[in-house]
């Protein structure tokens with residue numbers, strides 16, 4: 234599983250970084266970044282849950 238952030242949609246609101254700091258960090262340009270190239274298996278549920286929290290739909294999950 235892979236997380237991609239759409240930089241055109243992300244507003245840097247920090248909802249994802251606060252909800253799941255083990256998967257997301259805020260980059261220096263105030264755009265969220267995934268912490269892992271591939272989501273650890275035990276965090277896949279958390280990744281999907283956090284993606285659904287993003288009110289700007291900027292978090293994309295792919296298999």
Ligand code: SF4
Pocket residue numbers: 238242243244245246247248249250264265286287288289290291292
């Ligand atoms: S919740 Fe969405 S808009 Fe907010 S920082 Fe995370 S990816 Fe960006």
